[in-house]
Amino acid sequence: MYLRDGKNPFDSMNEECGVFGVYSAETRDVAHTVYYGLYALQHRGQESGGIAVAYANKIQYYKGMGLIPEIFANGNLDTLPEGDIAIGHVRYSTTGASLLLNAQPIVFTGKCGKMALAHNGNLTNTKQLREELINDNAVFQTTIDSEVMALLINKNSYGDIVKGVLAACNRFKGSFALVVMTADKLIAVRDPYGIRPLVMGKNLDDVVIASETCALDAVGANYVRDVRPGEVLVIDSSGEHSYFLEGAGRKCASCIFEYVYFARPDSVLDGCSVYESRKEAGRLLAKYNPVDADIVSGVPDSAVVAARGYSEATGIPYVETLAKNRYVGRTFIQPDQSMRENSVSVKMNALRANVQGKRLILIDDSIVRGTTSKKIVKMLRDAGAKEVHMMICSPVIKHPCYLGIDMQSYSQLIGANKSVEEIAAYIGADSLRYLTVEQLKETVKSANVQFCTGCFDKNYPYPMDDYEADKHKFE
Known part of the structure; x- marks a missing residue:
C-alpha cells in the first residue's frame, strides 16, 4: 500500500x-x-x-x-x-x-x-x-x-x-x-x-x-x-x-517539506515564499559546505532554485547538467516498482557537453532510499563528469512520516540505516553534504508558524508510538 x-x-x-x-x-x-x-x-x-x-x-x-x-x-x-x-x-x-x-x-x-x-x-x-x-x-x-x-x-x-x-x-x-x-x-x-x-x-x-x-x-x-x-x-x-x-x-507543526519539495515555487505558504526558501537553502549550503568545483547544477525541478542560490553565493557558474523530458509526469505515479525504476532514464538524461571533464556540485532536495541518486551520479559520470559532489537541501531523513508523506517505515530510509559517508559511497558521489535541521529552519524563518521535523529528529507534533506499532503490525 x-x-x-x-x-x-x-x-x-x-x-x-x-x-x-x-x-x-x-x-x-x-x-x-x-x-x-x-x-x-x-x-x-x-x-x-x-x-x-x-x-x-x-x-x-x-x-x-x-x-x-x-x-x-x-x-x-x-x-x-x-x-x-x-x-x-x-x-x-x-x-x-x-x-x-x-x-x-x-x-x-x-x-x-x-x-x-x-x-x-x-x-x-x-x-x-x-x-x-x-x-x-x-x-x-x-x-x-x-x-x-x-x-x-x-x-x-x-x-x-x-x-x-x-x-x-x-x-x-x-x-x-x-x-x-x-x-x-x-x-x-x-x-x-x-x-x-x-x-x-x-x-x-x-x-x-x-x-x-x-x-x-x-x-x-x-x-x-x-x-x-x-x-x-x-x-x-x-x-x-x-x-x-x-x-x-x-x-x-506545519510540514517543512512543503517548502523543500512539495509546493510549487510560486506559492506562498503561511507567509513564506517557497521560491525564497529554496534559494536560501542553496545559499546556506554554500555557506556551510564550500566545495572547490567548476560548475553547480540542480536536479530538476525542485532543486534548480537552490542550485542558483548556491551559484550566486559562491560565484561558481550555474550550468544545466540534466535534461528533463517535460512530457513525462512525476515518476512516483507509476503503478509498480519496475516501471518507476525504468522511468528515471526516460525522464532525465545528462548533458554531456556541459559536464565532460568538469568538477560538478549537484544539488537535490532530499534522499530517501538513494537508488535514484545513485543512477543520476552514474549518469553524470558516464557523461564525463570528473567529480560529482552531492548537496542536499534538507537534513538526513532518519524517521518515518505518518502525516501524509508516503514513507511509512524505517526500512525505506537509507538515512536510518547508513551514515552520511556510507550513503555517499552507495550513491557513488565524491562527497555528500546536507543541511542541518536548524539550517533548514533558517530557510523558512519568514513563516508565521512552527514546523514538524519528525522525519529528521523524531520531533513529531504528538507521540506516534501507538500508530508506529500499529503500522509495523500490518507491514
Whole structure:
C-alpha cells in the first residue's frame, strides 16, 4: 500500500493530494473555475482527480484516473452543470489503492442532504474510527480515510453540518486539510497543527479555497489569508464564519517539506515564499559546505532554485547538467516498482557537453532510499563528469512520516540505516553534504508558524508510538 517514492523513484517522498473549492455569489460555470485550480495543483497528485458541483439542492460530479486534462477531455467537463458551489481534488494515494473507486471528491447523501468532501493528508487513527463506524452499521465503498471522515461527519451532523464537522474533526488524529460541500455551504478545515497547507482567496464576491496560492493565481483570485490551524471556515449566503477545533493554536507543526519539495515555487505558504526558501537553502549550503568545483547544477525541478542560490553565493557558474523530458509526469505515479525504476532514464538524461571533464556540485532536495541518486551520479559520470559532489537541501531523513508523506517505515530510509559517508559511497558521489535541521529552519524563518521535523529528529507534533506499532503490525 505504501510503494511510491517521490519525484525521483526511490529517492524523494510523495505528496498526498491537492484540494480546491469555490463559493460563488451567483449561479455560473464554477466547474471550469475548479478545473483551472486543479490544473495548477496537478503537481500534488497525478493518479486521479474529480470535480463536484452543487446546484438546485443536488450535487453532480465527475471523477477519473490520470491527469486533470485527461480526465476532463472529450467534453467530460461540459457534463457538469452550472452551480454556485464546487469542490475538486487531485490525488496521490497515501492510503488506499490507486483505483477509480478511491478517487475524490467523496459524494453521498446524508443527514444534511447531498454532501461532498475532498481531503489532503493522512489520519493516524483511521483503523479505530473505521471499526467504530462498521460496528455502528456503516457500509464502506472505498478503502480511503476520506470516506471515514465523511461518514463520521454525517454521523454527528443531526441536521447541522457545521456541528457534524466540528464533532468529527475533533476525533481525527493526523493531518487533514479538507473542503466539505453541501447544497448551500462550503466548509474548509485545517487540522489543529496546520500540518497541511490551506489558503483562502477572493475573486470579486467569489470565495476560493485551495491547497496553495498558485491555484488562486490560476483563477484570478487574490490571496486573503491562510486558513488557521484548527480553523473550521464556513462560507454561505450570510458570509464567512470561523469556528475552532479543540487544541487549535496550541502547537503549530506545519510540514517543512512543503517548502523543500512539495509546493510549487510560486506559492506562498503561511507567509513564506517557497521560491525564497529554496534559494536560501542553496545559499546556506554554500555557506556551510564550500566545495572547490567548476560548475553547480540542480536536479530538476525542485532543486534548480537552490542550485542558483548556491551559484550566486559562491560565484561558481550555474550550468544545466540534466535534461528533463517535460512530457513525462512525476515518476512516483507509476503503478509498480519496475516501471518507476525504468522511468528515471526516460525522464532525465545528462548533458554531456556541459559536464565532460568538469568538477560538478549537484544539488537535490532530499534522499530517501538513494537508488535514484545513485543512477543520476552514474549518469553524470558516464557523461564525463570528473567529480560529482552531492548537496542536499534538507537534513538526513532518519524517521518515518505518518502525516501524509508516503514513507511509512524505517526500512525505506537509507538515512536510518547508513551514515552520511556510507550513503555517499552507495550513491557513488565524491562527497555528500546536507543541511542541518536548524539550517533548514533558517530557510523558512519568514513563516508565521512552527514546523514538524519528525522525519529528521523524531520531533513529531504528538507521540506516534501507538500508530508506529500499529503500522509495523500490518507491514
